[in-house]
Amino acid sequence: MxxxxxxxxxxxxxxxxxxxxxxxxxxxxxxxxxxxxxxxxxxxxxxxxxxxxxxxxxxxxxxxxxxxxxxxxxxxxxxxxxxxxxxxxxxxxxxxxxxxxxxxxxxxxxxxxxxxxxxxxxxxxxxxxxxxxxxYSAYPMVRQMKAMVAAGELGAIRTVVANFSHGHHAAGDDADNPRVRWRYDPAQAGVSGQMADCGIHALHMASFITGDEVEKLSADFASTVKGRVLEDDAMVNFRTMKGTVGRLWTSTIALGRQHGLDIAIYGEKGGMRWASEQPNQIIYNRLGARTEIIEKGEAGLSEDAQRMSRVAIAHPEGFPLAVANIYVDLAAKIRGEGKGNLPTAEDGLRSMAAVFAAVDSASKDGAWVDARPPMFR
Ligand SMILES: NC(=O)C1=CN([C@@H]2O[C@H](COP(=O)(O)OP(=O)(O)OC[C@H]3O[C@@H](n4cnc5c(N)ncnc54)[C@H](OP(=O)(O)O)[C@@H]3O)[C@@H](O)[C@H]2O)C=CC1
Ligand SMILES: O=C1CO[C@H](CO)[C@@H](O)[C@@H]1O
Structure with missing residues (x-):
C-alpha cells in the first residue's frame, strides 16, 4: 500500500x-x-x-x-x-x-x-x-472502558471524577521558560491557562468514555503563582446531558504529581478507574465483588482495545503509540476505509464552549452556566 x-x-x-x-x-x-x-x-x-x-x-x-x-x-x-x-x-x-x-x-x-x-x-x-x-482517548484501555460503559457493565453512570493535575509549572521563577511562558500569555494561550491546556483533555475523556456530553458547569479558578494572569488551578463541577455528576480538578502547581491525568467512572452496578501513568490497567469493581485488574493484552477485551494495542501482554505501550492510534484512524478515514473513533472538530468546539463557560462561571463566583456550543443547543 x-x-x-x-x-x-x-x-x-x-x-x-x-x-x-x-x-x-x-x-x-x-x-x-x-x-x-x-x-x-x-x-x-x-x-x-x-x-x-x-x-x-x-x-x-x-x-x-x-x-x-x-x-x-x-x-x-x-x-x-x-x-x-x-x-x-x-x-x-x-x-x-x-x-x-x-x-x-x-x-x-x-x-x-x-x-x-x-x-x-x-x-x-x-x-x-x-x-x-x-x-488519551486512543489508549487501548481507555477504549476498553468506553466499550464496558456502552455494554452497560457499570449500569447507569452516576459520577465521573477526572483529574489532570501536574506540578511542572509550580516554580515562580520559571516564567521565561519558552515551553511555559506562552501557556500563561492570553495573546498566545487564549482566555484560559490550565483549563484550556489540560482540563479539556480530562473533560474530553469523560465524554468519550461515557458517550455523553457536558451540559452545564460551575468553575472556581485560581492563579496561584505571583504575576500569572491566567489560572493555573481550577475546580470544575459539571453535569452531563444524561444527568451524570461530574468533577474535574486541573492544576499545574500540584508538586509531586507528574503527568496527573486520571479518570474514574462510577455507575449503579460498578466502578472503574484508569491513570495515564499506569495505562495498561483498569481497576474495576462490580457491586458487591472484590477488586479486579483488567490488563491490556489479556483475553476478552473489546475489539477496539485489541485493535489499538501492538505488543503482547505486560509490555508497556505508552503515549507515542496512543498518538499513533490517532494516525491509524486518520489513515483509514483518509483512505475511506472507516472512521474509527477519531476526536473530531465537533469535539474541539465542545471543548472551547466548556473553556468559555468555565471562565464565565469563575468570574461569577461559580454560577452554573450552559457549557454547550450555541451550534449544538
Ligand atoms: N495532545 C497533547 O497531549 C499535547 C498537546 N499540546 C499542544 O500542542 C501545541 C504545541 O505545544 P508544545 O509542543 O507543548 O509547545 P512548545 O512550546 O513546546 O513547542 C511549540 C513549537 O512550535 C514552534 N512554533 C511556534 N510558533 C510557530 C509557528 N507560527 N509556526 C511554526 N512553528 C511554530 C515552536 O518554535 P520555537 O521553539 O522556536 O518557539 C516550537 O517548536 C499546543 O497547542 C499544545 O496545547 C502540547 C502537549 C501535549
Ligand atoms: O496537552 C497537553 C497535555 O500534557 C501537557 C502536560 O504534561 C500539557 O501541557 C499539554 O498541553
Whole structure:
C-alpha cells in the first residue's frame, strides 16, 4: 500500500509535542514525512526539517510558504498536523482545510467558540477530515472502558471524577521558560491557562468514555503563582446531558504529581478507574465483588482495545503509540476505509464552549452556566 504523505507545522526542535507526532505518524508505516514548517524561526525550522530528512524545497520557513508550496504540487501532502501554540491553530487549520488538505489540529482547536464553529462549518464544507489530538482517548484501555460503559457493565453512570493535575509549572521563577511562558500569555494561550491546556483533555475523556456530553458547569479558578494572569488551578463541577455528576480538578502547581491525568467512572452496578501513568490497567469493581485488574493484552477485551494495542501482554505501550492510534484512524478515514473513533472538530468546539463557560462561571463566583456550543443547543 502506498504511504500517505504527511507534513507538520510547529513541533520543532525541543518542542513538547513534536516528537510524539513524529513517532506516532511513523509507527505503523502509514505516512511518510514529506514537508514541514517546524519552527517560529524560519531558519531554524528549515534546518531542523532537513535534519529529519525532509527535502530542502519542502523544508518551509513558515506555514504560509508551506501552503503555497504544497498546494501546487502533484505529490502534495495528504495530511497536515498543526502543533504550534494555540493562537495559530484556527488560521492554519482553516486555511489548509479550505485548500483541500486533511488536518490533525492540536488542542485547543481554536481561541474562541465562534472560531470553533467556523472550523466545524469549514471542515464540513471541505469534505476533508479535521481531527483534534485528544490522544488519551486512543489508549487501548481507555477504549476498553468506553466499550464496558456502552455494554452497560457499570449500569447507569452516576459520577465521573477526572483529574489532570501536574506540578511542572509550580516554580515562580520559571516564567521565561519558552515551553511555559506562552501557556500563561492570553495573546498566545487564549482566555484560559490550565483549563484550556489540560482540563479539556480530562473533560474530553469523560465524554468519550461515557458517550455523553457536558451540559452545564460551575468553575472556581485560581492563579496561584505571583504575576500569572491566567489560572493555573481550577475546580470544575459539571453535569452531563444524561444527568451524570461530574468533577474535574486541573492544576499545574500540584508538586509531586507528574503527568496527573486520571479518570474514574462510577455507575449503579460498578466502578472503574484508569491513570495515564499506569495505562495498561483498569481497576474495576462490580457491586458487591472484590477488586479486579483488567490488563491490556489479556483475553476478552473489546475489539477496539485489541485493535489499538501492538505488543503482547505486560509490555508497556505508552503515549507515542496512543498518538499513533490517532494516525491509524486518520489513515483509514483518509483512505475511506472507516472512521474509527477519531476526536473530531465537533469535539474541539465542545471543548472551547466548556473553556468559555468555565471562565464565565469563575468570574461569577461559580454560577452554573450552559457549557454547550450555541451550534449544538
Ligand atoms: N495532545 C497533547 O497531549 C499535547 C498537546 N499540546 C499542544 O500542542 C501545541 C504545541 O505545544 P508544545 O509542543 O507543548 O509547545 P512548545 O512550546 O513546546 O513547542 C511549540 C513549537 O512550535 C514552534 N512554533 C511556534 N510558533 C510557530 C509557528 N507560527 N509556526 C511554526 N512553528 C511554530 C515552536 O518554535 P520555537 O521553539 O522556536 O518557539 C516550537 O517548536 C499546543 O497547542 C499544545 O496545547 C502540547 C502537549 C501535549
Ligand atoms: O496537552 C497537553 C497535555 O500534557 C501537557 C502536560 O504534561 C500539557 O501541557 C499539554 O498541553
Amino acid at each position: 502506498t504511504k500517505l504523505k504527511w507534513g507538520m507545522i510547529g513541533g520543532g526542535e525541543g518542542s513538547q509535542i513534536g516528537p510524539a507526532h513524529r513517532l506516532g505518524s511513523q509507527a505503523d508505516g502509514l505516512f511518510s514525512f514529506e514537508a514541514g514548517a517546524l519552527d517560529v524561526d524560519a531558519a531554524k525550522g528549515r534546518a531542523y526539517a532537513q535534519s529529519l530528512g525532509i527535502a530542502a524545497d519542502r523544508a518551509y520557513g513558515d506555514w504560509k510558504e508551506m501552503l503555497a508550496g504544497e498546494r501546487g504540487r502533484d505529490d502534495k501532502v495528504d495530511l497536515v498536523t498543526v502543533a504550534t501554540p494555540n493562537n495559530t491553530h484556527f488560521e492554519i487549520t482553516k486555511s489548509f482545510l479550505e485548500a483541500g488538505f486533511h488536518v490533525l489540529c492540536e488542542k485547543p482547536m481554536t481561541m474562541t467558540v465562534e472560531e470553533g464553529e467556523e472550523i466545524v462549518r469549514v471542515a464540513k464544507a471541505s469534505g476533508k477530515t479535521c481531527a483534534v489530538n485528544y490522544c
